[in-house]
Amino acid sequence: MEALNADAKALANSAQSSVRSQAHDSSVPQSAVLFSVALSTGLPFIVFGFSDNAIMIVAGDEIESLFGAKLGLSTLAAAGLGNLISDVIGLGMAEPVQARMGRWLKTKPLTIQQTQLWQTRAARFSGSSLGVSIGCLLGMAPLLFLTQKEKRKV
Known part of the structure; x- marks a missing residue:
């Protein structure tokens, strides 16, 4: 029993010293590590920005052409509803995208x-700001393919 207590105390002391050494390791990460942090944070935001903008544009255009005249929706109201749809889809995509990107991008572990x-x-x-900016700009691609349609009657 005493040997078990001694092992438990040794383990506790080892864990405490490890935590203390990590707590005092506040050295600034190297530039390459900071770049990998920015990259691993930014890439998922490119996917999010692209899908968010592309879905919003397509959904907003369809809402406006299908329901705009019938419900008296302005272009901005249709865009807002399209944004609602794209945000909900984006929330569902966030976890799978981050999980997949996390497997591809490995960063050096940082202390707390x-x-x-x-x-x-x-x-x-x-990284996240640049990523979402690039993604949103790329997500405007559907504007190249949309044609001026007459509002359909529902």
């Missing part, structure tokens, strides 16, 4: 302190 540094937060914000 390193993830809270302003440099790491800035890399994460920059």
Whole structure:
């Protein structure tokens, strides 16, 4: 029984020293690591921005042409409803996209302190902002294919 207690104490001391060493490791990650944080954060946002904008444009156009005149919807109201649809679809896509991207993109593990540094937060914000911007611009592609339609009567 005493040997078991000694092993438990040794294990607890080892865990505490490990936590202490991680807590004090707040060194700024290297530029390559910060770049990989930005990249791994940004790529899923490219997919999200693309799908969000593309679905919103297509859905908004269809809502306007199908229901716009009948329900008295403005173009902006149809776009808002299209945005609602694309946001709901985007929420459903978020987890599978992040899971797939997580398998492709491996980043160096960071300590808790390193993830809270302003440099790491800035890399994460920059990656997600740039990613969603690129995705939204690419998601405007359906505008190239839409033709002016007459409003259909439902």
